[in-house]
Amino acid sequence: MKKGRLIVISGPSGVGKGTVVKALMERDPRVRLSVSATTRPIRPTEIDGVHYYFISHEMFEEMIQKDLFLEHAQYVGNRYGTPEGPVDEMLEQGFDVILEIEVQGGLQVMQRRPDAISVFIAAPSFEILGGRLRGRGDTDEEKVLMRLQQARMEYLVAPQYQYIVVNDRLEDAVSDVQSILRAEALKTEHQQHLLKEAL
């Protein structure tokens, strides 16, 4: 069984990362999404272990101490992290595992796992990103402006990702990511064994 690949996908709030990832998983059954752990309270519609692993601050701290996170970060007073164990299990089973995380965590993963494939999803423009943020019900203009400011910071980090996909038309963005995954598998470092086997 060939091991799966670790895929980091980041991008500003409102860019449509989640939609791209969801469409990608629908098209390719070998792609799985990693589940994060968080200390924030569970919401009525959420299921523990599906949307997040909901854990206590103490547990989170202990997992950090035991180095059990692929990455972790703090956001508005709560902590978020990706437990490494379940990810490695899926990789061993041959699934490609997507981490849909913000850039702070993304950089940690790239550092810890240099073989990870990293893709930054960008918006066609800040005007469009603002429009999307306003359109999805974030009508509080100050919040929208804060998210856009956050996006600017993320764009400064984006060049550290291997690929940049502009999410203009969803179909194109999904095909872009699919092409990246397909091409990455064809890189000589991954294919060389075929030549040796043939010789």
Next chain:
Amino acid sequence: MKKGRLIVISGPSGVGKGTVVKALMERDPRVRLSVSATTRPIRPTEIDGVHYYFISHEMFEEMIQKDLFLEHAQYVGNRYGTPEGPVDEMLEQGFDVILEIEVQGGLQVMQRRPDAISVFIAAPSFEILGGRLRGRGDTDEEKVLMRLQQARMEYLVAPQYQYIVVNDRLEDAVSDVQSILRAEALKTEHQQHLLKEAL
């Protein structure tokens, strides 16, 4: 107008490089094939400037002296080379230009143009390659064995290419190369300007 990319495609005789390249050009009108120069005599079915530029040994030598070749090599007493001028012209016009050349020339191009995308087309196995060589009318068994020996040498050079595509099913191989071209365009080094423009 965005400049095109230089694409080196190599692979053993009988692997189906030509068929892959032809199918690729049919699918993507922005892909063009470069025309080589050769000193071998023109055949009745061939057109000068289409199949090859047919030139004299003296002319070939002069072009080498003037450094007008992207690559050149000798094969069974005749010389073959890729004039750089027409290739650069097509690149400037925005076309992706494929050089379908053997590995000796391929390595020269990678050296001279480090931005070239290089793809080695491999056969699923040597048995299948032998079968294809015999099937296409190369019934002289000694010639087939010589081609297979040549293929073994080429496989030793193949790891110097960026990508290795196995031509098992033609459709898959063509899609593989298309994915490579699409993913290469999404690499951060080519997309970074979009972030800067957005900021």
